[in-house]
Amino acid sequence: MLSIKNLKASIEDGTQILKGINLEVKPGEVHAIMGPNGSGKSTLSKVIAGHPAYHVDDGSVELDGKNLLEMEINERANSGLFISTQYPTEIPGVNNVEFLKMALNSKRAFLGLPEMGDAEFKKLCEEKMDLLEMDARYRERGVNDGMSGGEKKRNEILQMAILDPKVSFLDETDSGLDIDALRIVANGINHIMSPEKAVILVTHYQRLLDYIKPTYVHVLRHGKIILSGGPELALKLEDQGYDWIEEAK
Amino acid sequence: MNAEFIQNLPTAEQAIARLRELGMPRRNNELWTFFPVAKIPTPEFMGTDFAAAPTDQASPAPQESDFAALLPIANNARPMVREIVAGAAEMAMLKCNNDFGHTVLEIGKGAKVSLEILDNKVTHDIAAERFDINVGENADVEIFFANPACDLPLRFRHFNINQAAGANVRFSSICRDTAIGRVSVECHLKGEGANFDYRSLHVLDGNASQHSRLTIYHEAPRTTSTQLARNLLSGNAHVSYDGSVIVGYDCTGVNSSQLVNTILMSEDASISVKPVLKIYHDDVECTHGNTVGELDAEQMFYLVSRGIPKLAAQEMLMRSFAQETFLPLPDSPAKKRLMREVNK
Secondary structure: OEEEEEEEEEEOOOOEEEEEEEEEEOOOOEEEEEOOOOOOHHHHHHHHHOOOOEEEEEEEEEEOOEEHHHOOHHHHHHOOEEEEOOOOOOEEEEEHHHHHHHHHHHHHHHOOOOOOOHHHHHHHHHHHHHHOOOOOHHHHOEEOOOOOHHHHHHHHHHHHHHHOOOEEEEEOOOOOOOHHHHHHHHHHHHHHOOOOOEEEEEOOOHHHHHHOOOOEEEEEEOOEEEEEEOHHHHHHHHHHOOHHHHHHO | OOHHHHHOOOOHHHHHHHHHHHOOOOOOOHHHOOOOHHHOOOOHHHOOOHHHOOHHHOOOOOOOOOHHHHHHHHOOOOEEEEEEOOOOEEEEEEOOOOOEEEEEEEEOOOOEEEEEEOOOOOOOOEEEEEEEEEEOOOOEEEEEEOOOOOOOOEEEEEEEEEEOOOOEEEEEEEEOOOOEEEEEEEEEEOOOOOEEEEEEEEEEOOOOEEEEEEEEEEOOOOOEEEEEEEEEEOOOOEEEEEEEEEEOOOOOOEEEEEEEEEEEOOOOOEEEEEEEEEEOOOOEEEEEEEEEEOOOHHHHHHHHOOOOOHHHHHHHHHHHHHHHHHOOOOOOHHHHHHHHHHOO
16 A cells, blocks of 8 residues: 655755665554654654655655656645645635535546536535534634644545545544544544545644544654554653664664 | 815815916826826816916915816816715715716714715816715715726716714725826814724726825824725736825824735736824824735645636735735725626
């Protein structure tokens, strides 16, 4: 499904942030990426999405055999990639629902499907908003405009639910969420997840993984995945931090 | 009718005399600093020696100093004089029949008026319209225009607005014209609590060159004014915004703001902004700001990363930028019309 091989990327001043990432994600899997601040987790998501602030120095990222790095940013999304960043961008004046409809119909056009009409979209939108226990105010607001951190994260998962991606890369989706919101968002992700899809979660805490059971847990440090394991690895990291990994090497 | 208001308007002879005194606009005149003055054809009545017009025969209309304000009258524009009585509620569309037009409106106390200005039909290379509007106490007036792109080579629109105590005027416009134009506004807030709200949006491309010249005189305590000008410029388009706020003596509690936001969509598009504040009283609040930039790169990335094609994302951001110009307006015919035009 998603295959990342020897991915190296740098920022404008030439500083290399990703120094050879390798990751294989298969359908039905949930991968958790953990690591100290500044290790390259957010950079990984942005590089895969095609953020112009990063330059890919080497490597490949394939989704179902197609090289994402050769695609335009919107083509990557329409091919089935969904990236939720740590700090979702506010876009005042662009209505949330109009944006969602435009995004969905862009994907449908890319896939050769007919445009979804207003009535059908409204029904789909309401269904997903109910799933995430979102009230009607979200429909009237600008994209992430004036939303609290938790509201923004919930809005991101609404987008994920409507766009129905193959692979979702969720960067610190649990940050800014209170206990109830965490449960709602996690339930939403679990609901969207299926044997044909995959999720990559970036998180600092076990609490999200209590709700979303990871298949694999990876530790990213200094731009490389230095350790991979099962769900027990997250518990050990929560308990002992990251230093023991370096010491054990 | 306010007799003094009407009597103070210059006659054609006075306008010609005054124009001959002033001479043709030059860039060293601060009223015309940014305007391509060489594009203005010299009217026949200026003669060939207007620059040397005798000063001992000064015109009886010395208070008039803007060429564009005098031009329609000097060209014998047939004035349309209209009174809207106190307490009336009226919606009207104004359209000149000729290339030079002069509209005089007297709006009574407490009237509620919505005025849409339509483009006139012109046959020459230049058109000039003048509007003299006297707004009575506590009247609520909206003046707006959002016409289809006009390719007239040169057009002037001048507004002279006087507001009595508590009068509220909202002036809103959208311009997509493709040639040279200038809108000038002189607003006199003469009565306590009067408010003037100015909003303009220019969406220009090609070689369009559009110019705004505002002078707001706060002549009474607790008067307020707002200016918001937004520009989306592509190609070689140029906009200038020359906005002056003058707060008179003893005008306590005045509040005035001016904000110009511009998005340049091409390397060759340009904007010139000149804010002027002349404040002759201490207890006032006046602000001005000016931003120039491109479409927000993070917002673009966000939209495109959701699958929206780049061009569509640009359009979404441009539309939202444009919509925000008029969103704060109260629900009214003006807002409905302007938002419809923005959403086209």
